[in-house]
Amino acid sequence: MQKIIRTDNVRVRFAPSPTGLPHIGNIRTALFNWLFARHHGGKFIVRVEDTDQDRLVPGATDAVLEALDWLDIQWDEGPRVGGPYGPYFQSQRLDIYQKLADDLLDREWAYRCYCSEARLKDMREAQAREKSQTGYDRHCRNLSKDERRAQEAYGGKSVIRFAVPLSGATVVEDLIRGQVVWQNELLDDFILIKSDGFPTYHMAVVTDDHLMEISHVMRAEEWLPSTPRHLQLHQALGQEPPQFAHLPMILGPDRSKLSKRHGATFVLDYRDQGFMQEALVNFLELVGWSLDDHTEIMTPSTVIENFSLERVNKAAAIFDYEKLTWMNGMYIRQLSEEDLADRVLPILEKGLPSEWLPVDRGYLLRIVPLIRERIKLLTDATDMTDFFFQTDLDFDPKRLIQKGMDHQSAMSALAACQAELTNAEAFEHEPLEQALRAAATELGLTHRQFFGTLRVAATGKDATPPLFETMEVLGRDRVLDRIRQAIQRLGDAETD
């Protein structure tokens, strides 16, 4: 029987743990939760799961929020914005977990465990050696009253473990995967409260999902195996569990879980690399979900309107950097000149040598249409436009001599250009092109050769935006100056 998806009072959450920088997988999970909330007119909540004091990374929470900000994924409750279900940092809710755990202790749904780490380690090694079932052996679950008293009197460290039912089965109706069943005898007595007084993920997540009235838990598939624990805990606490949906994982090119070792995995790195926020979001929406059989470029509102868990895939997906790059190019081409200029300006200011700065926005505005369909990453703009800002070109004069030409013909070509450009009435690309085409024919050079020489002289490069538009933007003085210098250098090269 297919479970009906709740659509009223939708409250979903993104629950990052600040133990590292936010990566692609985390953010895709956040995105899907956000889309689901927006589609159903519900709330999207951010809750920081900072229960692991040893692995806390300073600044990680800020990085997560910054990534969400960058991608324009707004949260309705959580850090910075607050909300009626706070606090939204689990480290500030310790008393809540402790109280619930004590309650479980009283009702014998939980027990104190005094096992040392050494004992647990030995136990695990023995289990591995004997290839028997892994998991806690319930040593402390079976302690007598006296033994327990003795342990308490001794005053050593202890943890609180959940007493999992020894028989029966736990069933989840996953909204994406369907029914999944686990035999309870295979679950072990997991820890609720660690010896430092902090809850484990399981304790905290179950408590807060209930207290914050989370309606759907949407998380990566790696959490599926811990779902029966959560269901059991909800039941022990007398709570109605939320609905679950386990999202397919995002894998690296080697098909293993995406991680640092796959290189660019941190979301903010993509911003630095020149990806547009809109493109990354669009791309991520398409890993694990599709609108139909052909639509790929979609506005956020289109996706929100059409998002549904029924169209979420079950199979894990490999992160395709090439396709993301293509999509980024598509987005760049859709940008207005103003918008592109605004996005490229800070990149140039950062990437160009300081002596060529500052970049004049008006000048940039004239350059931008020439590069718009030639860059895939915003950062490509630096290499593509540097000659517009460069004060002195630097190139091997031999490159002025195009294929099939010799020193003399290159010299004549440059002289002809010099004459034409000096005499041109309007320094605009159309008349320039006409005049120069004629000049090429007169010299008996192909356009490829003639314009090739001029291109190197005017830009120092072999591949540039269209030559005539480029020269128009550079302006007569600068182009003539560069040609003069090219002639000079070509002459010097001969005498060498």
Place this chain on the structure above:
RNA sequence: GGCGCGUUCGUCUAGAGGCCCAGGACACCGCCCUCUCAAGGCGGAGAUCAAGGGUUCGAAUCCCUUACGCGCUACCA
């Protein structure tokens, strides 16, 4: 080892019994356009739908088995 999930072109995917000897996109190749580089247009190659058994008049779609991949198996999340 145990448990769980998954399996359609290299990659992202469409497909919910006949519309599919499988459609779209990225990447790749060719042609066109062309002053270079792109963009764009057109075309091509690329999947015996993991394999094998069923069910059915008919299966990528339903069932079973196997294989492979991945995840979990911490006082990490």
